[in-house]
Amino acid sequence: MQVRSRIAVIDDDASFRSALVSLVEAVDYVAVGFASADEFLGSGRPETFDCVVTDIHLPGRSGVSLKFDMAQLGHDVPVIMVTGRTEPHLHRRAIASGAACLLKKPFAPNELVDTIRGCLSERR
Amino acid sequence: MAESDNLPVDAALPSKSEESAVSPTPAYRALAESEKKYRTLFNFMPIAMWQLDARRMRQMIMGLREAGIEDLATYFAEHPEFLEEAEASLRVTEANERTLHLFGATDREELLRAMPDLWLTGARDWVAAAKAREGGAKFHSAESSIRRMDGSIAEIMYSVAFADPDDPDGLHVVGAVDISEERRAKRSLEESERMYRYLFQYMPVSLWQTDSSKLVERFNQLREEGVTDLEQYLEAHPEFLDEGVRLLRIQSVNERTVEMLGGTTPADFVSSIERFWEINAEAFRQNLIARFKGKESVTGETKLNTFDGRVIDVFYTAAFPLALNERGISVAGVLDITDRTRAERQLRQLEADFAHASRVATLGELTASIAHEVNQPLAAIITNGEASLRWLSKAEPDVEKAKEIALDMIADARRASDVMTRIRSMAAGAMPAPEVVPVNAAIGEAVNFLGRELRDHHVQVELALSEDEPSAVADRTQLQQVLVNLIVNAVHAMADKPFKERRIVLRTALLDQDTVEIEVDDRGVGFRDAETEKIFDSFYTTKKNGLGIGLSICRSIVEAHGGSIRAANSSNGAKVSFTLPAARSDAQPVA
Numbered sequence: 041m042q043v044r045s046r047i048a049v050i051d052d053d054a055s056f057r058s059a060l061v062s063l064v065e066a067v068d069y070v071a072v073g074f075a076s077a078d079e080f081l082g083s084g085r086p087e088t089f090d091c092v093v094t095d096i097h098l099p100g101r102s103g104v105s106l107k108f109d110m111a112q113l114g115h116d117v118p119v120i121m122v123t124g125r126t127e128p129h130l131h132r133r134a135i136a137s138g139a140a141c142l143l144k145k146p147f148a149p150n151e152l153v154d155t156i157r158g159c160l161s162e163r164r
Numbered sequence: 165m166a167e168s169d170n171l172p173v174d175a176a177l178p179s180k181s182e183e184s185a186v187s188p189t190p191a192y193r194a195l196a197e198s199e200k201k202y203r204t205l206f207n208f209m210p211i212a213m214w215q216l217d218a219r220r221m222r223q224m225i226m227g228l229r230e231a232g233i234e235d236l237a238t239y240f241a242e243h244p245e246f247l248e249e250a251e252a253s254l255r256v257t258e259a260n261e262r263t264l265h266l267f268g269a270t271d272r273e274e275l276l277r278a279m280p281d282l283w284l285t286g287a288r289d290w291v292a293a294a295k296a297r298e299g300g301a302k303f304h305s306a307e308s309s310i311r312r313m314d315g316s317i318a319e320i321m322y323s324v325a326f327a328d329p330d331d332p333d334g335l336h337v338v339g340a341v342d343i344s345e346e347r348r349a350k351r352s353l354e355e356s357e358r359m360y361r362y363l364f365q366y367m368p369v370s371l372w373q374t375d376s377s378k379l380v381e382r383f384n385q386l387r388e389e390g391v392t393d394l395e396q397y398l399e400a401h402p403e404f405l406d407e408g409v410r411l412l413r414i415q416s417v418n419e420r421t422v423e424m425l426g427g428t429t430p431a432d433f434v435s436s437i438e439r440f441w442e443i444n445a446e447a448f449r450q451n452l453i454a455r456f457k458g459k460e461s462v463t464g465e466t467k468l469n470t471f472d473g474r475v476i477d478v479f480y481t482a483a484f485p486l487a488l489n490e491r492g493i494s495v496a497g498v499l500d501i502t503d504r505t506r507a508e509r510q511l512r513q514l515e516a517d518f519a520h521a522s523r524v525a526t527l528g529e530l531t532a533s534i535a536h537e538v539n540q541p542l543a544a545i546i547t548n549g550e551a552s553l554r555w556l557s558k559a560e561p562d563v564e565k566a567k568e569i570a571l572d573m574i575a576d577a578r579r580a581s582d583v584m585t586r587i588r589s590m591a592a593g594a595m596p597a598p599e600v601v602p603v604n605a606a607i608g609e610a611v612n613f614l615g616r617e618l619r620d621h622h623v624q625v626e627l628a629l630s631e632d633e634p635s636a637v638a639d640r641t642q643l644q645q646v647l648v649n650l651i652v653n654a655v656h657a658m659a660d661k662p663f664k665e666r667r668i669v670l671r672t673a674l675l676d677q678d679t680v681e682i683e684v685d686d687r688g689v690g691f692r693d694a695e696t697e698k699i700f701d702s703f704y705t706t707k708k709n710g711l712g713i714g715l716s717i718c719r720s721i722v723e724a725h726g727g728s729i730r731a732a733n734s735s736n737g738a739k740v741s742f743t744l745p746a747a748r749s750d751a752q753p754v755a
Contacts, residue, residue, distance in 0.1 A: 055575065055579070056544040058572060059544040059548040059551060059569075060547055062548060062572075063550055063554070097619075124536050124543070145543040148550075149547045149551065153550075
């Protein structure tokens with residue numbers, strides 16, 4: 041049996057985080073939720089994930105900072121960013137940081153699933 | 165010999181009498197004695213005196229008269245050689261000490277020789293003296309200029325006592341005093357008056373000279389009637405203001421004033437100041453009060469009517485120093501500040517526009533906040549919906565998982581609908597619907613609701629919540645409204661503080677069985693001392709763009725619940741706390 045991909049889900053809104061985890065698990069990935077970027081980095085195993093889905097606006101370190109910090113640590117894990125805001129510059133900042141994609145809430149769940157799939161296949 | 169009693173030297177005697185004496189008779193001795201007295205007098209008179217032998221000049225002039233010449237001045241001017249000869253014939257035979265002093269001479273003989281040349285107004289004086297003498301006068305007085313031995317010029321006033329026509333010696337006696345100082349003083353006075361007139365006329369500032377004598381007179385009259393405080397008097401007799409404005413009359417104004425008020429000549433202004441000043445009674449009232457109090461000047465701003473129907477804003481200083489006031493004169497300088505006033509008005513308009521824009525922006529932020537609040541549960545619902553579909557569409561559908569997700573969806577939907585209800589009831593100002601509200605949780609919700617505002621303003625919130633987990637009997641939405649208002653006020657009060665100092669502490673406490681207290685403690689600017697009593701009044705605000713409604717609504721809500729609200733400054737900011745009736749501990753919270 042194929043080893044299941046591990047997806048990190050970072051969002052400070054508990055109910056949305058939980059919804060994302062349910063969705064990702066429904067596609068047969070392993071999903072682990074974190075309430076902040078710091079919690080994720082502090083978990084000690086950020087490199088064990090194959091893809092990260094993170095909100096940009098988080099208490100403490102933002103999603104964009106997280107991407108930079110991971111690159112510094114040598115983790116080139118694909119990062120998919122989501123945001124509830126609409127400011128155009130967020131899109132530029134997200135892409136500039138090397139994010140795979142920026143999704144705007146509320147987005148179609150299938151779009152996220154497709155994006156995750158795309159990221160994982162590129163990695164192989 | 166001079167005979168007039170008016171002359172300073174009525175005892176003048178022939179000087180060379182010794183030579184004519186043949187034998188020393190008693191008459192001669194008496195004469196000699198008298199002569200001695202005369203000499204002493206002559207020498208020590210405190211004015212310059214000298215004896216002048218003008219017989220030759222007199223003969224020459226009489227020759228001209230005989231030749232039918234009437235106009236001596238013209239003749240002298242046309243025949244300088246004649247004048248030269250006549251002047252050369254003048255002899256000064258004696259001069260006293262004072263004369264030496266007047267001419268700055270040390271050697272008497274030298275001075276006597278030089279004196280005719282030192283006289284600078286010769287021709288004019290000879291003509292005048294000749295006429296006076298021919299008209300039968302015994303003496304002639306005039307002003308003249310002399311050159312002193314050191315070359316400087318002195319102004320003098322002199323009097324010449326003519327010799328008796330029958331006196332063979334024919335000596336005139338001349339007395340003179342130095343009036344240079346008086347002349348200089350007069351000249352400098354004239355100069356300063358001329359300067360004043362010039363400055364007044366051409367200063368690039370509007371200047372007014374007014375005749376205040378009538379007003380001063382009226383003031384004196386009031387004082388005699390026992391008025392000591394004009395301000396009080398004006399309150400009882402407001403009509404005096406109109407009287408006062410009519411009593412002040414404009415004497416003159418300068419060019420700039422004419423130009424500023426659109427007149428044609430300064431003469432247009434000679435009237436009472438009423439027509440210019442009528443607009444601002446208050447400024448004139450201050451002016452009158454200052455004058456009455458004996459102040460030397462008053463400054464202020466007012467509006468003036470112009471000739472061409474405009475109204476201009478001016479800044480003025482009216483001066484009535486005692487010395488001028490006694491002469492019934494006061495002066496005022498006036499600056500046209502219409503442009504400045506217009507600029508200020510535009511600035512105020514701009515500020516108002518900004519304030520409005522800022523309110524609109526705040527509303528925009530609020531809308532964004534609401535959108536975010538609603539968006540979050542919606543995004544969760546959509547995602548959960550898709551997830552549950554996927555769990556159910558699997559080869560082995562996981563119904564348990566789908567059920568779990570469906571429950572999450574219901575909770576999220578309720579959350580979204582709560583937000584909407586809250587907003588609607590806030591907007592509608594709903595009647596209180598009391599329920600048992602766990603206060604700590606309500607505070608958590610308020611902080612959550614303001615999360616974005618708090619983050620944007622870099623404000624740290626510290627929760628110091630009671631471990632008693634108190635509950636209050638309150639309308640949940642209205643309690644939220646109070647909390648949100650107080651927290652937003654605290655955030656704004658810290659807008660000028662460095663980021664790291666921006667901190668709000670939210671405390672809850674069960675004061676006693678029946679009372680819950682909630683306190684919002686900030687590190688902001690605090691209230692001004694006297695303010696804490698009135699901050700809850702409607703439309704009271706210290707914020708530039710504030711409406712002054714927030715705190716008054718807070719008080720209404722708290723009091724409608726049977727609680728109380730108060731505010732105080734703390735050592736490093738302000739505290740606002742309010743109480744609500746506590747719910748009995750056995751009552752069930754309604755979440």
